[in-house]
Amino acid sequence: MSAWRAVILAAGAGTRMRSATPKVLHPVCGVPLIKHVLASLHDAGLDQPLVVVSPDADALRDYLGDTVDYVVQTSPLGTGHALACARELLEDKIENVLVINADCPLVPAGAIQRLMACHQESNAELSVMTTSDVEDAGYGRIARDASGNLTAIIEEREASSEQLAITEVNGGVYAFQSKSLWPGLATLKPSPKGEVYLTDMFDVVHRGQGIVATVTTDDSNDVIGVNTRVDLAQAEAAMRERIRIRHMLNGVTMIDPSSVYIDSDVRIGKDSTIHPNTHLLGDTQVGEDCHIGPNSVLQSSTVGQGCKVVASMLENATLEAGVDVGPFAHLRPGSHIGEGSHIGNYVEIKKSTFGHDVKAGHFSYIGDADVGSKVNIGAGSVTANYDGSEKHRTTIEDNAFIGSSTMLIAPVRVGKDAATGAGSVVTKDVAAGKTVVGVPAKPQDKTSKKKPKKT
């Protein structure tokens, strides 16, 4: 017999979500509800849990694959019935069963571990996680006697007004000893509506003189259960708050934390400031001493030390140290910007590498380009990289000077120290040190004394 196995109850219909997506696949901080539960179980040492699903759980099975085992609850007859469906798979194999709802994304691994430890140390037949001062209603109340022993778990809809005033509630995470669980479940009577409640197991254990233990979690958000999109937003807020506090305590300043959205895997260096209305998503990394935001979205991007990103969007982009971006810049996937470069307003970059100290300060589109160092790109410049069927690359070598509204008709190369005149349409390579002007661009008249101009 193994000591522990976790069972996740995921067969609920979730009709109050009013969604074509199964409830437990709705994301919190970008990750489905049930995945958060799996992560906590994993961190608590409980891998390969058994998931009780409804018959039409294809999407859920597709998502979870074989990281879990499945058992089907053929009819929605309540949580007690759901767990009973697992009897055949677990009885005689598992000593203790940890039961958790799939819609509780905030239960910490530590709380699960404390519940398991307490359950074993107290030789309890049933252990319950409780909490106090939950904001919203809906939770069963924990009744205790004068000695503090749990005497009943009262479902809210069956609670008297006196019982409703109890602030300690059932957190919906349980540990059971198999030896009393499976026989006990078989004795539960269905409610008038035909549902068998798992919480009725308390009476069974109580009547049988078994030990009931409780473990209390201080943060009532730990047990938030998601039944509606309002609950979903509450869970999202609680989880984001936890992530933000972690970063703040690590040395990150946030002007208005409530408007900062950070995914769980993001890393942020010390003494960086995240300004309001900023999203750091995916596996974004931000170095030290940066200013990110306001109004910026960084999706899976890497930002070096001492960078500044204002009112801009970065997607799978990389900034080396000391890069200054924005406002209103858009770095699309494959943008790699070298140290000390400046990317100004209305600049779109895609699949391009920039050397160090490049200046692209004004509206322009640079796609599929290899840009050297100390290049200056004028306002209105465009890499015409698409001929209607294929994309071609543009190369701009070190110290080149791209005049305003230059059209670079790829594939094309502008050599080192070369320059293009404002409004030129560059259809052929420009040799190092040369200047081209016109439509199409031709080498500048040698007698001209005017240097090319740009912004």
Next chain:
Amino acid sequence: MSAWRAVILAAGAGTRMRSATPKVLHPVCGVPLIKHVLASLHDAGLDQPLVVVSPDADALRDYLGDTVDYVVQTSPLGTGHALACARELLEDKIENVLVINADCPLVPAGAIQRLMACHQESNAELSVMTTSDVEDAGYGRIARDASGNLTAIIEEREASSEQLAITEVNGGVYAFQSKSLWPGLATLKPSPKGEVYLTDMFDVVHRGQGIVATVTTDDSNDVIGVNTRVDLAQAEAAMRERIRIRHMLNGVTMIDPSSVYIDSDVRIGKDSTIHPNTHLLGDTQVGEDCHIGPNSVLQSSTVGQGCKVVASMLENATLEAGVDVGPFAHLRPGSHIGEGSHIGNYVEIKKSTFGHDVKAGHFSYIGDADVGSKVNIGAGSVTANYDGSEKHRTTIEDNAFIGSSTMLIAPVRVGKDAATGAGSVVTKDVAAGKTVVGVPAKPQDKTSKKKPKKT
């Protein structure tokens, strides 16, 4: 005699708003305070209310027109005096008077109806709407005896510290029987400051052994009264919260509800996600399975199923299904974008229709244009639609390819499958299948093998 008539008290000076606009015309969720009161009265079956106004109420009369009747309170002598001004118009014509302040935008029709029903069922001479646990001070306290009968309404400024601790407050909505109201009002004594308080009617009814009824509303926001811009912000927040909760319960996900601003008439399809800092205003409609935001403003726009709008502004624009917009796009009035089209960064569109599968991915201005399907619009393209005096239209037919930084000098037509070279200035129509290049654009040399290029 009619059974009911509503009287709206709107003669207050509203000096604490510090505004050139009359207080009751200040908007909450885009709609003036008094309009919300009128809407609730209408929904409660009380049309054509009588509005007590100050002598200088031209702006208010202009706004309300003849949807209400008016009576002038010539001097600001308090709420009791204000109602007394209506005596001549209502006495002998109306059995019951529903009195409400014009600055209470959140009183629900249902609460008004419950007050009216209770008033009649209990044969009360005076019925009062009360609530508990209001956040801010300023409300009269409801004193009750041991049996729960109302014994006094105590104005906050006259309350003892014991009375201040009472959590049940006067919501400022009353129902009166005319038979005791009008004689009673005439007996009220002015305060030392010369004001006659309507709440003193409670004493009159109480002394006359008349029945006083109370109806309690659970949500204390119902009775928020607006006296300052701080109150106004509080009312706005409460109303927006109600709207958001309605949408969430209907199946709309909001990552951070507190940063989502939805006007009351907006419709949103199931399984759409509204990202942070997003405004859905006017009569905007959003289809199912959309992602709107972050950082987007949709003003009176229609968005089809499965669309994505990121960091963009839409004004009176229409997106068919599967359109992808942004970031930093601006669709101005009259933009109609066909199915599956992509509108990218820094694209401005105005009074233009796009067919399906158009790609306008980069900075450009398309105004007064009719664009066919599968058209590709290069970076920097401009419809030069204005000659200094008139606007002209541009037509781009199916599958045309507009090269980067093409100037389309309207009126002009680019035919089906035609193309323009990068940097071309198109002053004449381009025939179907033809390519033009240059400034001004001319048909491309037949010997050229190069296809035009664009972004």
Next chain:
Amino acid sequence: MSAWRAVILAAGAGTRMRSATPKVLHPVCGVPLIKHVLASLHDAGLDQPLVVVSPDADALRDYLGDTVDYVVQTSPLGTGHALACARELLEDKIENVLVINADCPLVPAGAIQRLMACHQESNAELSVMTTSDVEDAGYGRIARDASGNLTAIIEEREASSEQLAITEVNGGVYAFQSKSLWPGLATLKPSPKGEVYLTDMFDVVHRGQGIVATVTTDDSNDVIGVNTRVDLAQAEAAMRERIRIRHMLNGVTMIDPSSVYIDSDVRIGKDSTIHPNTHLLGDTQVGEDCHIGPNSVLQSSTVGQGCKVVASMLENATLEAGVDVGPFAHLRPGSHIGEGSHIGNYVEIKKSTFGHDVKAGHFSYIGDADVGSKVNIGAGSVTANYDGSEKHRTTIEDNAFIGSSTMLIAPVRVGKDAATGAGSVVTKDVAAGKTVVGVPAKPQDKTSKKKPKKT
């Protein structure tokens, strides 16, 4: 002997900030913590305070200069020890010492003045500022006897669970009489950890039958002390809330105050509306009847009456009355926009003056330019102001018409009523009333009947 001197305790290590910057130099609302304390002391009449610093306080000394005097606490031995370091400088010179922590940015001058007044009127040896209902833990509890006399200040870590339930806490601002302070400090015993607590002075005074006075501040935010970035965010939020309420009570509407960020010196005219997610920073001034935001950042900018700024960024820019900006515009330093002008989407302006009624509605870059009145600037226009080494100015005179995608190669002048064709590259001055077209631009053929076109 002078009556009063303030001592600021600033020698704490601040390790929980996890920062390379000294704790008291971390900004709240853009201003370092200690500067807020200095400002409150100044307003309370306490200039040139004595600041107790650690030995490595170079950054702090550089910041504060000689506006304060310094005394060094050579070892971090607690607040009592820190104050004792000031003995030599103050004893025999100062009658009363006001002690305040450098990390308490929200203590109002008025509360300090009340503490000082109470201290003197009651002839107290020690006076303490207290408050109630603080959100977070960490403060010493104020124990009182049945008569309300202070009997102890209990550090949180030493408080019993009963004492922890006390809601009145030590605000960390003290007034001492020198005559008992200095001898008393010398008698304090260090804690087991070797720290001498200033709060132990209460026992000294109490035992000596000296008078202890307390002054209570109603707003518990007054005493927020910053030890972590979480505290810093809380202080920022509280200070910004105060600023917003001040503006709202002065007649400014905020749709969602919590997303509006206003620096302390900003001025906003009556009946202006600040929309969500808007930053008014530095010494920005906004006139009456403006709409600013959503999603706008105004840094040290001046906005005239009746302006509208949507989703744009202004830096050291000036708008005269009735200017309409945005969305997605960027006015950089030195932008001065004349009355009634319209600056549309994707317009970048820098070091340029615009006359009245200029229209620059579409993507473009105008830098180092002097633009007259009623000028129309087409989409894609660029002032090519930089030749790779120097910047040059562009002049556009009244009523000129700049065609779409015109490149203005500075230095260059476009005369009054002159026009440029779409896509023209203007390398030479354009005479008044003349039209130029082409690359490079030349006077238009006289036989042409076409007027130049722009957006």
